[in-house]
Amino acid sequence: MGGGPTSDSDASTPPVVLKLGGSLITEKDRSETLDDAALDAACDSIAAARDDGSVSRLVVVHGGGSFGHHHASEHGVSTTAGTSDVDAVMDIHGAMTTLNRHVLARLHERGVPAVPVHPLSVAARPDGASGDLDLPSASTATLLDEGFVPVLHGDGVATAGAGVTVVSGDELVVELATALGAKRVGVCSTVPGVLDVDGDVIDAIDAFEPVADALGASDATDVSGGMAAKVRELLDLDAPAQVFGADGLAAFLRGDDAGTRIDGGSE
Numbered sequence: 001m002g003g004g005p006t007s008d009s010d011a012s013t014p015p016v017v018l019k020l021g022g023s024l025i026t027e028k029d030r031s032e033t034l035d036d037a038a039l040d041a042a043c044d045s046i047a048a049a050r051d052d053g054s055v056s057r058l059v060v061v062h063g064g065g066s067f068g069h070h071h072a073s074e075h076g077v078s079t080t081a082g083t084s085d086v087d088a089v090m091d092i093h094g095a096m097t098t099l100n101r102h103v104l105a106r107l108h109e110r111g112v113p114a115v116p117v118h119p120l121s122v123a124a125r126p127d128g129a130s131g132d133l134d135l136p137s138a139s140t141a142t143l144l145d146e147g148f149v150p151v152l153h154g155d156g157v158a159t160a161g162a163g164v165t166v167v168s169g170d171e172l173v174v175e176l177a178t179a180l181g182a183k184r185v186g187v188c189s190t191v192p193g194v195l196d197v198d199g200d201v202i203d204a205i206d207a208f209e210p211v212a213d214a215l216g217a218s219d220a221t222d223v224s225g226g227m228a229a230k231v232r233e234l235l236d237l238d239a240p241a242q243v244f245g246a247d248g249l250a251a252f253l254r255g256d257d258a259g260t261r262i263d264g265g266s267e
């Protein structure tokens with residue numbers, strides 16, 4: 001049973017934006033398969049952080065994992081390659097809304113008042129596939145002000161001249177964090193942080209080039225660029241971002257250091 005909105009949600013408090021990586025909450029190499037234990041643990045941490053008051057205003061974004069990426073890859077659709085085939089659009093969007101319903105249900109079971117916001121219905125790339133993302137944020141901002149936890153997800157996005165391309169959860173995180181004036185941004189994935197060439201977690205990244213050699217795509221099917229794209233996106237943010245694994249989620253929500261800090265503000 002889901003909980004109601006919190007009454008102590010103060011609209012002047014900057015929100016926390018958290019991405020649950022698709023590689024964390026799904027079995028990324030098995031089509032449309034959840035990682036039940038990982039999703040439950042992540043939802044436990046979110047519920048606990050709301051209950052103990054460490055996070056009052058939270059936006060959750062989740063990635064595609066084996067739901068979105070498999071369908072997008074089958075149809076040859078990516079963040080830059082679009083489709084005009086309605087069946088392809090519905091396969092990708094349908095898989096993502098299925099995953100979104102699972103995430104919402106797990107949050108509701110824990111009393112978190114999670115409400116879906118589907119990017120395909122509101123976002124666009126008006127200047128084409130290589131242009132900027134336009135993501136209206138009024139519904140997310142107002143849901144937050146009313147005490148809900150908006151839950152967005154990687155999705156298809158209307159793209160001028162290309163039909164529908166993919167928008168990654170990482171792009172959504174950056175847009176939302178900027179539009180909402182987020183104080184902290186967290187990206188929880190299947191790795192404990194951004195790893196250097198020796199496999200050790202890098203403490204902090206403030207520019208792409210010094211770490212470029214270590215950054216690769218995802219090990220699994222992924223149409224949005226894996227860790228390299230993630231770091232590039234997060235470096236565009238003014239707010240500090242952290243990339244961490246499941247073990248770092250509770251610490252991040254408490255406001256502590258976790259994984260790799262990405263601070264592009266000075267770049």
Ligand SMILES: Nc1ncnc2c1ncn2[C@@H]1O[C@H](COP(=O)(O)OP(=O)(O)OP(=O)(O)O)[C@@H](O)[C@H]1O
Nearest residue numbers: 021022023063064065189195214216218219226227
């Ligand atoms: N230097 C690196 N450090 C950490 N992970 C890396 C690195 N280079 C490549 N990777 C890959 O990037 C993956 C994380 O990116 P990925 O896009 O799969 O994560 P996600 O956001 O959790 O998933 P999704 O895109 O489905 O939401 C890791 O699982 C790993 O395979």
Ligand SMILES: C=C(C)CCOP(=O)(O)O
Nearest residue numbers: 063064068154168169224
């Ligand atoms: C593949 C789709 C539809 C979503 C991609 O979002 P991401 O997993 O955050 O990169």
